[in-house]
Amino acid sequence: MRAYGQGWTLRRRVLALLGVVLVLLLGLAAAEAAVAARNRQNIDAVLLRTGPLQVQAQELMSALLDQETAVRGYAVNGNRNDLAPYQGGLQREQDTVASMEKLAADYPDVLRALRVVEQRAEQWRRSVAEPVIATIERSGPAAGQALITDQTRQHFDGIRGSVDTLQGEILTVRKQTAAKVNQTGNVLVVLLIGAALVVAVAGAVMLLSLDRILIRPLAALVEQVRAVADGDYQHHIEGSGPPEFRRLADDIDGMRQKIARELAEVREARERIEWVNSQLQKQAEELTRSNRDLEQFAYVASHDLQEPLRKVASFCQLLQRRYAGQLDERADQYIAFAVDGAQRMQRLINDLLAFSRIGRLTTGFTEVDLNKVMGDVAGQTEAARQYSDAELTWAELPVIRGEEPLLTNLLANLVSNSIKFRRPDVPPRVHVSARLVGDEWEISCRDNGIGIEPEFADKIFVIFQRLHSKDAYPGTGIGLAIVKKIVEYHGGRVWVDTGADEGTEIRFTLPALPEDVEAAAEQRAAEDQENSDAEAEAAGDSAAPGVPEQPADRASMADRPDGAAGRDTTGGMKETVG
Structure with missing residues (x-):
């Protein structure tokens, strides 16, 4: 001091x-x-x-x-x-x-x-x-x-x-x-x-x-402080005049020294961060190049494997048709195994090819009406629904920005999975609905099937990950991986709602249009005003002697069946397909 x-x-x-x-x-x-x-x-x-x-x-x-x-x-x-x-x-x-x-x-x-x-x-x-x-x-x-x-x-x-x-x-x-x-x-x-x-x-x-x-x-003190403010943080500040000014100059110089030390630490940290960022940038570039190479490899591999696999499958089927019953029973079984393996391999290659094309072959985002998409999905899954006596319903769905073919593939995979993983002797029921949460649409696909255990909720979105044998439920195990990739490509996220009482409920989000967010905000404000007016009117009616209490005209948000804070569009069924 x-x-x-x-x-x-x-x-x-x-x-x-x-x-x-x-x-x-x-x-x-x-x-x-x-x-x-x-x-x-x-x-x-x-x-x-x-x-x-x-x-x-x-x-x-x-x-x-x-x-x-x-x-x-x-x-x-x-x-x-x-x-x-x-x-x-x-x-x-x-x-x-x-x-x-x-x-x-x-x-x-x-x-x-x-x-x-x-x-x-x-x-x-x-x-x-x-x-x-x-x-x-x-x-x-x-x-x-x-x-x-x-x-x-x-x-x-x-x-x-x-x-x-x-x-x-x-x-x-x-x-x-x-x-x-x-x-x-x-x-x-x-x-x-x-x-x-x-x-x-x-x-x-x-x-x-x-x-x-x-x-x-x-x-003089101002000139010295200005010199420090201009970047000369090593400039010593010396005070003159009354004791107050000298103490002020010492305090400012103490602040300068502290700032200089902190700036030195920040400079060192920034250099370290820049070095780390450069390393991360290199790793990101390497990862991007690796992912691109992997996608290219998957595409090329799956595309190049088509021709030899087609030959193998064709000749195996020829052997099965021409020599069926002419060889012993074990030979027929081997030929059947070869035909089945070739067909499964062909499905895996086709699915891998479709997975590698997501986000690589793009047509650009447009406004897509998901109600129309659900109509196309209903047409694609009609044969499977008739076979299993399934019922497909959906509520009023929004219009979002995205690629219509990918969104069709997304919903078709979800509906197909719900029909496939059904309970024995129980007709499948699949329902698709949407609600606005903040600035996103949360879309759910709910069924009455066999359900998913909570510990497997994250594994089902891994490529080729299966929870059942191919004999129990056919398929390659890539459907939900394709769903996840399409959702993330559109800027959303997907998860399994483990709190479903029955069956499986898969939820995913997609960014909402600005006009939908504004309309929802205006509707909430109007509903809040109506609720406050109704409460005031109910309070006035209850205060009047001899006037019976009237029932509320509308349910509160807590009484809604979906229990959500956002706006649900499940007010009416758009279409029911049996």
């Missing part, structure tokens, strides 16, 4: 950088929030306090002027109604002063100037307004006018000056607050620029760091 240094991992580096950036941004955000709150307070002071203070200062001056004008008017006319503006101005003054005190609570200079205005106004009322009003009420307007002098006018001018001073203080406060607004705004802009710089610097640092500690090591 390689020891890695104590350097920071990629995760730790990224988290550290993100942590620093986050702390800086949070600090800037807090400062910006504080400055923004201060700026909002200054703006509120400008808009909601200093501005209204200026308006109310003017309103205060207006209220004082109304009082002074009302006193002068009352001194001229002596009409009591002229004092109404004085009382209204006094009330407005009091309301305005109360409102200004609230707005100027944080401005002591403004409050002091407001107090001065209020004091001088009070002094003017005590020293001027109230004495004039009292004098007019006692002595008339002339006496009151005498009290209004230049000195009283200067006294009110002092009030004007104090109001101007108040407005100046308010303006000064407003300017100071506006300056604070500008200052906090500038600070806020500076903080925003600082935050942008932090983000920009952090982004640049992140990109440079990723390029140095992530992209470059990863690109």
